[in-house]
Amino acid sequence: MSTRRPLIGIPADRRLLGHHYFHCVGEKYIAAVAEGAQAVPVLIPSLGEGLQARELLADFDGILLTGSPSNVEPHRYNGPASAPGTLHDAWRDATTLPMIPQVIEAGLPLLAICRGFQEMNVAFGGTLWQKLHEVQGYRDHREDLEAPLDEQYGPAHDIELAPDGLLARLSGERRLTVNSLHSQGVQTLGAGLAVEARAPDGVIEAFRVADAPSFALGLQWHPEWKFKDNSFSRALFAAFGEAARERALQRAKVR
Numbered sequence: 126m127s128t129r130r131p132l133i134g135i136p137a138d139r140r141l142l143g144h145h146y147f148h149c150v151g152e153k154y155i156a157a158v159a160e161g162a163q164a165v166p167v168l169i170p171s172l173g174e175g176l177q178a179r180e181l182l183a184d185f186d187g188i189l190l191t192g193s194p195s196n197v198e199p200h201r202y203n204g205p206a207s208a209p210g211t212l213h214d215a216w217r218d219a220t221t222l223p224m225i226p227q228v229i230e231a232g233l234p235l236l237a238i239c240r241g242f243q244e245m246n247v248a249f250g251g252t253l254w255q256k257l258h259e260v261q262g263y264r265d266h267r268e269d270l271e272a273p274l275d276e277q278y279g280p281a282h283d284i285e286l287a288p289d290g291l292l293a294r295l296s297g298e299r300r301l302t303v304n305s306l307h308s309q310g311v312q313t314l315g316a317g318l319a320v321e322a323r324a325p326d327g328v329i330e331a332f333r334v335a336d337a338p339s340f341a342l343g344l345q346w347h348p349e350w351k352f353k354d355n356s357f358s359r360a361l362f363a364a365f366g367e368a369a370r371e372r373a374l375q376r377a378k379v380r
């Protein structure tokens with residue numbers, strides 16, 4: 126029976142560096158997959174429809190959707206035009222949004238973080254607030270970009286966990302403290318998503334795919350940041366890796 130580490134795909138951001146575009150993934154996500162999930166991180170270029178995702182997914186045991194300073198293009202959820210100067214990543218949208226339902230349908234474990242969480246909500250038909258801090262009743266969920274990184278990714282607010290949810294089960298807690306580095310947030314929840322956690326102002330901070338055959342979790346915060354120093358983050362990536370190992374074993378049986 127195969128004992129190789131599971132392969133976890135990570136769709137890349139497409140970013141202009143100098144005169145050329147690159148497809149890139151933040152190293153902290155790569156480390157969390159390799160060390161936290163004990164899996165092999167495989168970066169996936171964001172080639173949109175050119176990717177043939179369905180065939181590609183057959184060779185993977187999980188997918189991680191990362192955070193990004195870019196926003197999902199509003200036309201993807203019939204939202205209002207973004208403020209001038211907003212950073213988007215159309216190629217990433219064109220890659221992840223069609224991929225998400227295929228990942229769930231194929232029974233691959235999925236962990237989505239921040240922008241990835243927002244992509245999941247849009248892929249399931251939900252919509253986004255673009256500037257939570259300008260919406261009556263919501264606090265500012267952004268980081269201070271002038272602050273040191275440890276402060277930007279440091280504890281920012283509590284979340285209340287759904288008592289019957291996966292996060293409550295994984296953590297054994299009802300309330301946790303998380304970091305917060307986002308301007309956007311869930312406005313309407315996508316069909317089939319079950320809320321796992323909310324911030325004190327009511328912002329949805331986590332959900333799962335209610336009827337997914339495997340691990341399918343979206344988080345608005347960043348558990349990958351110094352995950353080794355946080356027992357809940359370690360448990361999250363360990364559970365994600367375990368689900369990917371299970372998929373790898375199933376795949377090995379049918380080869």
Ligand SMILES: N[C@@H](CCC(=O)NCCCC(=O)O)C(=O)O
Binds near residue numbers: 239308310
């Ligand atoms: N642009 C979206 C998502 C924010 C996000 O993912 N921030 C993290 C970026 C850097 C990192 O990967 O840690 C929004 O503003 O809501």
